[in-house]
Amino acid sequence: MLLAIDTGNTNTVFSIWDGEKILCTLRTSTEHQRTADQYFVWWDTLTRHHGITPEITGVIISSTVPRVVFNLRVFSDRYFGLRPLVVGKPECLLPIGVRVDAGTQVGPDRLVNTVAGFRQYGGDLIIVDFGTATTFDVADHDGAYIGGVIAPGVNLSLEALHMAAAALPHVDISRPERVIGTNTVACMQSGVYWGYIGLIKEICARIKAEHARPMKVIGTGGLAPLFQQGEDLFDVTEDTLTMQGLLDIYNYNKEQGSI
Ligand SMILES: Nc1ncnc2c1ncn2[C@@H]1O[C@H](COP(=O)(O)OP(=O)(O)OP(=O)(O)O)[C@@H](O)[C@H]1O
Ligand SMILES: CC(C)(CO)[C@@H](O)C(=O)NCCC(=O)O
Numbered sequence: 001m002l003l004a005i006d007t008g009n010t011n012t013v014f015s016i017w018d019g020e021k022i023l024c025t026l027r028t029s030t031e032h033q034r035t036a037d038q039y040f041v042w043w044d045t046l047t048r049h050h051g052i053t054p055e056i057t058g059v060i061i062s063s064t065v066p067r068v069v070f071n072l073r074v075f076s077d078r079y080f081g082l083r084p085l086v087v088g089k090p091e092c093l094l095p096i097g098v099r100v101d102a103g104t105q106v107g108p109d110r111l112v113n114t115v116a117g118f119r120q121y122g123g124d125l126i127i128v129d130f131g132t133a134t135t136f137d138v139a140d141h142d143g144a145y146i147g148g149v150i151a152p153g154v155n156l157s158l159e160a161l162h163m164a165a166a167a168l169p170h171v172d173i174s175r176p177e178r179v180i181g182t183n184t185v186a187c188m189q190s191g192v193y194w195g196y197i198g199l200i201k202e203i204c205a206r207i208k209a210e211h212a213r214p215m216k217v218i219g220t221g222g223l224a225p226l227f228q229q230g231e232d233l234f235d236v237t238e239d240t241l242t243m244q245g246l247l248d249i250y251n252y253n254k255e256q257g258s259i
């Protein structure tokens, strides 16, 4: 079984792959102070709760927070006796090219998404991922990551309003039926929800205009379904794209004999 770990700036997700199937997914907040032993207590409690005793034979990590990797490495070594494959490190091979400005450290989550998107849908893709940031990853005809867009995340935008304006409360995102809000919360939800609908449409249209061939748009991340409702933003939404990419990269490294 493969343990695939996707650490974002807000949440860290562990998925256990049994062949081509996800057995179970565990989610915790991302905190660089969390020790290997703390991960294990959490892991042990939840896997027992799910009634599974996973036999982990490989670990792969994508982390957008470099400091977290140290404790995850110790966790992997101490509890499974395994050296994890870390996306972005030179020893982790990728089945796609990366064509960006020299010296750019592309977020590993974006590379992983591109790998999974290319394997499932072929080239010429826009992948929109709603995480801490809303990212657009562009894959060329051969699957290479050729750049994209980074915009502030949906929850981050709502949080920024709350933090900066004394009279604005903490609000959760939702899809208001009407654009004209008749109370503060509705006004904020409208600004962020309909603002994002506009942002996604405009950015995808401009990427398509800059790209020589027709493109498919994939939506992923927790909020993709909410934004897809009643709109035609994405050709497809995927809820486990990053996890699938981690499995693909692990399998690719096995095939290449690098692990
Ligand atoms: N309708 C909703 N309203 C608010 N939050 C939602 C809703 N649906 C899903 N979510 C949240 O989306 C999050 C899942 O998003 P995802 O894992 O893609 O990114 P993240 O964990 O927020 O960011 P990162 O990956 O950058 O750490 C979860 O925290 C979940 O609570
Ligand atoms: C943009 C985020 C924060 C999205 O998770 C992450 O991919 C990241 O830290 N990227 C580094 C910069 C880049 O991707 O160009």
Ligand SMILES: [K+]
Residues within 6 Å of the ligand: 008, 109, 129, 130, 131, 221, 242
């Ligand atoms: K993510």
